[in-house]
Amino acid sequence: xxxxxxxxxxxxxxxxxxxxxxxxxxxxxxxxxxxxxxxxxxxxxxxxxxxxxxxxxxxxxxxxxxxxxxxxxxxxxxxxxxxxxxxxxxxxxxxxxxxxxxxxxxxxxxxxxxxxxxxxxxxxxxxxxxxxxxxxxxxxxxxxxxxxxxxxxxxxxxxxxxxxxxxxxxxxxxxxxxxxxxxxxxxxxxxxxxxxxxxxxxxxxxxxxxxxxxxxxxxxx
Amino acid sequence: xxxxxxxxxxxxxxxxxxxxxxxxxxxxxxxxxxxxxxxxxxxxxxxxxxxxxxxxxxxxxxxxxxxxxxxxxxxxxxxxxxxxxxxxxxxxxxxxxxxxxxxxxxxxxxxxxxxxxxxxxxxxxxxxxxxxxxxxxxxxxxxxxxxxxxxxxxxxxxxxxxxxxxxxxxxxxxxxxxxxxxxxxxxxxxxxxxxxxxxxxxxxxxxxxxxxxxxxxxxxxxxxxxxxxxxxxxxxxxxxxxxxxxxxxxxxx
Amino acid sequence: xxxxxxxxxxxxxxxxxxxxxxxxxxxxxxxxxxxxxxxxxxxxxxxxxxxxxx
Numbered sequence: 001x002x003x004x005x006x007x008x009x010x011x012x013x014x015x016x017x018x019x020x021x022x023x024x025x026x027x028x029x030x031x032x033x034x035x036x037x038x039x040x041x042x043x044x045x046x047x048x049x050x051x052x053x054x055x056x057x058x059x060x061x062x063x064x065x066x067x068x069x070x071x072x073x074x075x076x077x078x079x080x081x082x083x084x085x086x087x088x089x090x091x092x093x094x095x096x097x098x099x100x101x102x103x104x105x106x107x108x109x110x111x112x113x114x115x116x117x118x119x120x121x122x123x124x125x126x127x128x129x130x131x132x133x134x135x136x137x138x139x140x141x142x143x144x145x146x147x148x149x150x151x152x153x154x155x156x157x158x159x160x161x162x163x164x165x166x167x168x169x170x171x172x173x174x175x176x177x178x179x180x181x182x183x184x185x186x187x188x189x190x191x192x193x194x195x196x197x198x199x200x201x202x203x204x205x206x207x208x209x210x211x212x213x214x215x216x217x218x219x220x221x
Numbered sequence: 222x223x224x225x226x227x228x229x230x231x232x233x234x235x236x237x238x239x240x241x242x243x244x245x246x247x248x249x250x251x252x253x254x255x256x257x258x259x260x261x262x263x264x265x266x267x268x269x270x271x272x273x274x275x276x277x278x279x280x281x282x283x284x285x286x287x288x289x290x291x292x293x294x295x296x297x298x299x300x301x302x303x304x305x306x307x308x309x310x311x312x313x314x315x316x317x318x319x320x321x322x323x324x325x326x327x328x329x330x331x332x333x334x335x336x337x338x339x340x341x342x343x344x345x346x347x348x349x350x351x352x353x354x355x356x357x358x359x360x361x362x363x364x365x366x367x368x369x370x371x372x373x374x375x376x377x378x379x380x381x382x383x384x385x386x387x388x389x390x391x392x393x394x395x396x397x398x399x400x401x402x403x404x405x406x407x408x409x410x411x412x413x414x415x416x417x418x419x420x421x422x423x424x425x426x427x428x429x430x431x432x433x434x435x436x437x438x439x440x441x442x443x444x445x446x447x448x449x450x451x452x453x454x455x456x457x458x459x460x461x462x463x464x465x466x467x468x469x470x471x472x473x474x
Numbered sequence: 475x476x477x478x479x480x481x482x483x484x485x486x487x488x489x490x491x492x493x494x495x496x497x498x499x500x501x502x503x504x505x506x507x508x509x510x511x512x513x514x515x516x517x518x519x520x521x522x523x524x525x526x527x528x
Contacts, residue, residue: 172404218385
């Protein structure tokens with residue numbers, strides 16, 4: 001367990017030291033959301049109607065952006081090869097990385113989401129549901145992201161490939177994520193979506209380190 | 222007899238050795254291809270000359286005879302790939318790699334065909350080429366997954382490594398596809414409560430079932446033939462790579 | 475050929491699309507098979523793993 005904690009600490013320290021990247025990610029998230037009104041027009045009724053979808057898409061894209069640095073630097077300096085020989089199972093190392101990825105790439109977005117809610121004319125109640133839905137759904141995105149990054153880590157030109165692989169898998173996350181915010185079918189359906197989203201996140205967050213570890217182990221020899 | 226040793230090899234051993242596999246399956250190619258062709262011709266005859274117009278959909282029901290087999294194959298090919306992926310991951314079966322690689326473009330083709338015929342069927346029956354209904358949407362997502370798999374194959378130079386990584390992704394996709402299907406169904410019923418189309422409507426009369434079944438087997442056999450030939454080509458392509466590498470090494474020395 | 479009703483163009487387009495695609499896939503498979511066989515012969519493959527001789 002202490003090795004796991006040390007891994008987590010290392011990952012967090014590395015991400016925080018390059019704090020500029022986190023800021024870039026947050027800026028990207030806010031700017032993608034803020035660009036939408038220019039494209040669809042400043043109609044407040046329309047904006048508040050599409051706001052949940054816009055926030056989810058912005059979060060999705062921002063999380064894809066941070067994937068390259070999940071395993072890329074470790075591959076380049078050879079740390080990844082050492083991880084495969086470590087006492088700690090590779091899956092545990094990947095799990096630590098996924099947790100660190102969520103803390104540094106998803107949590108800042110959630111904290112920045114009030115800015116987007118304001119710009120997109122969200123009412124307070126929808127905003128709270130958005131916050132809940134992002135909290136419930138982003139672990140699944142982080143898990144899928146880890147799988148995508150692990151699958152492409154052995155390829156030299158994998159930068160664009162990971163998003164292509166993950167996007168279709170993430171469809172349920174987007175569906176239930178937005179469904180938990182703006183239910184067309186009534187409040188009970190929103191609750192159903194939130195529960196399904198939580199179930200999905202738990203499953204993906206649990207299983208993805210194993211899949212990602214398998215992909216790294218078998219892609220790298 | 223020299224072939225006795227071969228005969229005594231177990232089924233799986235025979236399947237595992239690339240040379241044996243090719244030798245064993247090559248005689249199947251032409252008979253299967255011929256059978257598939259006959260079934261296609263019979264299916265076309267039934268589809269256009271025997272099958273009556275359907276009561277509700279009219280003549281457009283004839284599109285179903287190519288649409289349903291494509292849609293079936295879009296899922297069956299994925300099942301083939303997932304089974305092969307298990308073979309790669311668990312038994313490191315060399316022919317499983319080859320089978321996965323040969324199936325991916327075929328699966329993408331059949332999925333694209335299912336979407337194409339579905340759109341052409343949708344225009345006269347629903348009044349639109351594209352409807353975000355559960356079935357079409359999940360087929361579209363499946364097509365994207367196929368494209369991802371093909372792109373992943375192409376991203377690697379070393380095909381043995383590629384096979385194992387692709388196998389992981391294929392299985393992740395296989396676990397995910399039911400979830401995607403469920404979520405998309407939930408989503409589409411939420412957004413359009415009035416369902417436009419139900420396939421499990423009135424039971425189909427035999428005049429419509431006959432061409433459907435004939436076409437179904439014709440398509441499936443065609444897939445089997447293409448898959449076998451694709452696997453044979455892939456086995457030889459690997460031999461080419463080995464020889465080229467050997468030649469390059471010999472010349473540089 | 476019987477009359478195809480109001481939507482003949484859709485039916486014919488669907489069948490044409492399907493069979494053109496199938497023809498393309500079949501010819502692509504055949505061309506790929508031929509090309510690898512030829513390349514193998516150019517390289518002077520002696521093992522002939524793909525041939526039926528034991």
